[in-house]
Amino acid sequence: MLPKNVLLSLGILLSLTPCAIAGDGPIDTGDTAWVTISTALVMMMTPAGLALFYGGMSRYKNMLNTIAMTLVAYCLASIVWVGWGYSLAFGESSSLLIGNLKYLFLNGIDIHSVSGTIPTLLFVLFQMTFACIAVALILGSVVDRMKFSSWIIFTVLWVTFVYAPVCNWAWGGGWMHNIGALDFAGGNVVHINAGVSGLVLTLILGKRKGYGKEPMIPSSVTFTALGAGLLWFGWFGFNAGSALAADGIAASAFMVTNTAAAMGGLAWLFIEWHHNKKPTLLGLASGVIAGLVGITPAAGFVSLTGALAIGAISGIIGFFGVAILKQKLGYDDSLDAFGIHGLCGMWGALATGLFATPSVTEGAVGLFYGNPKQVWIQFLSIIGTIAFSAVATLVVVFVTKLATNGLRVETEEELAGLDNSLHGERAFEIE
Secondary structure (H helix, E strand, O other): OOOHHHHHHHHHHHHOOHHHHOOOOOOOHHHHHHHHHHHHHHHHHHHHHHHHHHHHHOOHHHHHHHHHHHHHHHHHHHHHHHHHHHHHHHOOOOOOOOOOOOOHHHOOOOOOOEEOOEEHHHHHHHHHHHHHHHHHHHHHHOOOOEOHHHHHHHHHHHHHHHHHHHHHHHHOOOHHHHHOOOOOOOHHHHHHHHHHHHHHHHHHHOOOOOOOOOOOOOOOHHHHHHHHHHHHHHHHHHHHHHHOOOOHHHHHHHHHHHHHHHHHHHHHHHHHHHHHOOOOHHHHHHHHHHHHHHHHHHOOOOOHHHHHHHHHHHHHHHHHHHHHHHHHHOOOOOOOHHHHHHHHHHHHHHHHHHHOOOOOOOOOOOHHHOOOHHHHHHHHHHHHHHHHHHHHHHHHHHHHHHHOOOOEOOHHHHHHOHHHHHHOOOOOOOO
């Protein structure tokens, strides 16, 4: 018989490892803990990271309005998601286009429901944070000039009728999943979707007063850099958490995410330094985000080699989209949601078809590992997302315009700044 002190030690050990004594249950506590942490990380990205990133890039007189629109987007998308968005995205359906309302207000989902090895309620929450940041990203295209009331209506409609269908296509058993398209953490679902929608919205709203004629200086590059750091930190939950397990794929996704972000930041920094003769902090921060966007669809499918290439090219594409393409075409994408998220999301989705390797995820094989067909599949998914996002967003904008008697603030309010004219507040009190 074992000594009493040994038995006591074993008892304490078992009490601290519930998975060891609950082996007959389907929930894996390690996976659950990791996805819980990842959910919190992704949640932080919107009301903290993105709010600072966008708030710092907006003009001083509109900083609070930008942050407020980011926060209200998170609040609204959270309610829409648990109300009907999750069901539309993940409700079982044979249509390949949209789910159903089986899980309306999470009907039928309780603390005993399991998805894979984690509680379904946790899966719902994790996916909710993606919906929240996707719609908030669109804001970057239209700050300084969109009605707060219009933004509220637009957010509800967009998450319902644009985000949920594309989410279903890629992750809910829809047509993208059916043809074998690879989107690990949201290249199509989040970044292309939001980037294209932002471009459509900015074209309809028109340019800001004085755009191209007067300087529109960011209120705080410091805030933007801090926001980029928080986004980078939260992105580990975004990408590595999408493995939905505490395993080797999550570890690989974590590593390639950091690598691509670093390469994106360096690529943008050096090309800007060469082109404009100055290495700016804003460019460095933007390049980091570009690299993160590019690696998002590929994170669970590519190795270090792929991450280096995807990150570097994302930084170059992001700079091109912001510094050259926007100026050539003359559209006013205020904070470059399309230039960074739209364009780099397209590159990342296509690059997944080039660099996906079965050494990371079995069955995910790209061109460079013997499967050229995957590039075509990725291309189809990109074109499908662009076309649907553009058309569906046009419809949502039309309905929003009718509901709020126009999308744009009055000229006097725009010139005065929305912080004071709309909210009656200022970002900083200056004597």
